[in-house]
Amino acid sequence: MSVEPSPSVAEETPPRPPRRSGTSAVEVRRSPRRRRTVSAYREGDRTIVLIPARMSEAEEQRWVGVMLDKLAAQESRRTLGDRELAARANRLSAQYLGGRARPASVRWVTNQNTRWGSCTPAEGSIRLSHRLQGMPEYVIDYVLVHELAHLLVPGHGPRFWQLMEAYPRTERARGYLEGVVAATRLPHPSPEAGE
Structure with missing residues (x-):
């Protein structure tokens, strides 16, 4: 039985060039350590979306949309006066x-x-x-x-x-x-x- 070493941070796929969504850029980072989870956060004027490396292009696009909507909903919960x-x-x-x-x-x-x-x-x-x-x-x-x-x-x-x-x-x-x-x-x- 062989045990594979867990991938290091250095093995993460380099981020793709940011794409624009509305007024901010979206950067997708793929990681072989991620199996199922997708997350996103704002970093300055960019949105960073973290996805599993195995995801297809179509899944990536769908999840980027889902995560942008979730972030927007969280931000709008901070009710505007x-x-x-x-x-x-x-x-x-x-x-x-x-x-x-x-x-x-x-x-x-x-x-x-x-x-x-x-x-x-x-x-x-x-x-x-x-x-x-x-x-x-x-x-x-x-x-x-x-x-x-x-x-x-x-x-x-x-x-x-x-x-x-x-x-x-x-x-x-x-x-x-x-x-x-x-x-x-x-x-x-x-x-x-x-x-």
């Missing part, structure tokens, strides 16, 4: 709508249980449901951009969706929110159901 939310809305307006949407107020509300967000264009006010708190940042940003676009275009006609095309994660965020809605409608399984 209304002031930070307003500053974020202004940045998003500048980035995706040419700065044309200028909200007078942006705030969290606890009385919106059937909508993710709403706005009153005449007042320039935007309200986001507290249920968004803890969701990934790109989802909150989507709802903010959605409401900002309504300050410029009422309704959901072609002009509105043309504005929304500027936000690159629109479809992904909509899918996430649809999944949340679907999950709340599912019957909760009994403890014996999974066994």
Whole structure:
């Protein structure tokens, strides 16, 4: 019977060149010591994702997406106050709508249980449901951009969706929110159901 020596840190696969995701670079590090676990953390303006060396390219891509979403959700749990939310809305307006949407107020509300967000264009006010708190940042940003676009275009006609095309994660965020809605409608399984 032979015993293989455990791989040393020096045997880890060198990290690939970082790729960009949103505003930060993503660096994937493969390790032969990792068997099943995947983890990620922020290091300055980079995100480091640690994966097992045996993972395929497709698995790597899937896990990078999963871990970016988890980190974003953790970060958004550190709840933004209304002031930070307003500053974020202004940045998003500048980035995706040419700065044309200028909200007078942006705030969290606890009385919106059937909508993710709403706005009153005449007042320039935007309200986001507290249920968004803890969701990934790109989802909150989507709802903010959605409401900002309504300050410029009422309704959901072609002009509105043309504005929304500027936000690159629109479809992904909509899918996430649809999944949340679907999950709340599912019957909760009994403890014996999974066994």
